[in-house]
Amino acid sequence: xxxxxxxxxxxxxxxxxxxxxxxxxxxxxxxxxxxxxxxxxxxxxxxxxxxxxxxxxxxxxxxxxxxxxxxxxxxxxxxxxxxxxxxxxxxxxxxxxxxxxxxxxxxxxxxxxxxxxxxxxxxxxxxxxxxxxxxxxxxxxxxxxxxxxxxxxxxxxxxxxxxxxxxxxxxxxxxxxxxxxxxxxxxxxxxxxxxxxxxxxxxxxxxxxxxxxxxxxxxxxxxxxxxxxxxxxxxxxxxxxxxxxxxxxxxxxxxxxxxxxxxxxxxxxxxxxxxxxxxxxxxx
Numbered sequence: 001x002x003x004x005x006x007x008x009x010x011x012x013x014x015x016x017x018x019x020x021x022x023x024x025x026x027x028x029x030x031x032x033x034x035x036x037x038x039x040x041x042x043x044x045x046x047x048x049x050x051x052x053x054x055x056x057x058x059x060x061x062x063x064x065x066x067x068x069x070x071x072x073x074x075x076x077x078x079x080x081x082x083x084x085x086x087x088x089x090x091x092x093x094x095x096x097x098x099x100x101x102x103x104x105x106x107x108x109x110x111x112x113x114x115x116x117x118x119x120x121x122x123x124x125x126x127x128x129x130x131x132x133x134x135x136x137x138x139x140x141x142x143x144x145x146x147x148x149x150x151x152x153x154x155x156x157x158x159x160x161x162x163x164x165x166x167x168x169x170x171x172x173x174x175x176x177x178x179x180x181x182x183x184x185x186x187x188x189x190x191x192x193x194x195x196x197x198x199x200x201x202x203x204x205x206x207x208x209x210x211x212x213x214x215x216x217x218x219x220x221x222x223x224x225x226x227x228x229x230x231x232x233x234x235x236x237x238x239x240x241x242x243x244x245x246x247x248x249x250x251x252x253x254x255x256x257x258x259x260x261x262x263x264x265x266x267x268x269x270x271x272x273x274x275x276x277x278x279x280x281x282x283x284x
Contacts, residue, residue, distance in 0.1 A: 002087035004080070006095045008141055015053075015142065018090055023050035027144035029135060032056040033073040033189035034082050037179040041148040042086055044176050048146055053092035054083060055138055060098060061106055062130030068275075073189050094141075106133060110166070112159055118251050119244055119266055120155050120277070131156055132163050139169055146172045150179070152186045154266055154279040158251060178278075180206065186278045193274045201237040202271050208232055209280040212265060216282050221245055221254055232269060241268040241275070245282065260284070 005011040019025060026045030030038050034056075045052040056079055063069035076095060083093055109129060115121070116128040139147065149157050161173050179187045184206035185199075194202060208231050216224055229240045245254045247261040254263050263282040268275060 001089055002083060002091045002093055004093045004095060006097065007100060008096065011092070011094055012141060014092065018051055018092075024146075025049055025051045025053060025142065025144045027138065027142045027147040028052065028054045029138050029147065029149075030054060030056055031058045031072070031189065032079050033075060033192070034079045035179075035187045035189065035191075037150055037152065037187035039082065039086060040179050041150060041176050042083075044174060045146070045148050046088070048174070049144075051091060052087065053094065053142055053144065054087070055094040055096075055142075057094075057096055057101060057134070059101075059130060059134040061102075061133060062127050064124045064126050071193065073192055101134070101137060108133060110163065112162055113250075115155070115159050115162055115251055118155075118246070119242055120268070123241055123268065128156070128159050132159065135160055136163060136167060136169075139164075139171055144171055146174050148174045148176055150177075151175050152178045152188065152278065154248075154264055155251065158248065184210065186276070188276060190274050190276060194271060198237055198271045198274065201235055202269075202276060204232060204235055204238060205267065205269050205276060205278055206280075209265060209267065209278060213280055213282055216257060221256060228265070228267070232267075237271060239270045241270060243267045257282075 003014060005014060026049035028041045028045055042052055042054060058072055058074060060069055110132045112128065121128055149160060151157060157175050164171060164173055181187060183203040185203050208228055212224055212228050215227065219227060225243055225245065228243050232238050232240050245263055245265045246252060247254060248264055262284060264279050265282060266279040268277045
């Protein structure tokens with residue numbers, strides 16, 4: 001049976017007890033509203049570790065829009081039901097409240113150089129500092145051998161790897177593939193906020209990204225960016241916030257396909273009042 005804690009002290013005591021014989025621990029940090037994408041991270045952890053821990057915490061300091069925080073989906077009971085069917089004996093679930101996680105005022109400002117100035121960082125000021133603070137707290141509490149994050153949040157993944165390097169933490173960050181719905185839409189907790197019509201139209205986002213990979217053989221980077229934005233914006237339900245093609249280390253813009261770097265196309269699209277992100281890798 002999985003073990004559930006909502007207080008740091010009892011959780012760390014439990015972890016120390018469970019790991020006294022050298023067991024390896026994997027951590028899956030989440031904000032709840034769990035879907036198959038989250039559960040795939042848990043399954044990845046199962047393969048690598050003796051114990052798996054899942055944290056469920058909607059982190060208020062990474063929201064730059066109070067309305068977005070208010071409407072973020074929450075259903076702890078359903079989340080625990082899903083985890084109860086999947087987690088093994090002695091696997092852990094951590095469900096703290098805000099007062100437990102933030103007993104002291106939050107003042108730390110991380111420096112990620114270019115990484116948090118572009119794309120999500122440009123449109124969501126302070127977002128990644130909030131992410132870095134909560135992830136560093138969770139890594140300190142759990143001290144896992146490995147921590148698992150989905151590639152849907154591509155920029156976040158790059159920043160968390162930078163965070164671990166900056167703080168010299170003894171943890172391996174494992175990036176796991178995007179899990180998609182039957183029509184290609186990247187699984188996201190926010191998908192449940194879409195109306196039936198919006199949900200149907202949102203499938204244009206991955207469809208366009210997949211087509212862009214093919215079109216990269218014949219269009220320049222600039223032409224391709226223009227094509228992607230125009231194609232999605234032609235749908236009245238959708239509005240592109242940004243589409244950028246960047247490298248996977250510094251997140252610098254790719255100018256030409258000849259550059260010898262891993263290249264990712266990253267997009268944010270507003271579907272009504274719901275904001276969705278996705279990305280795709282281009283061939284080198």
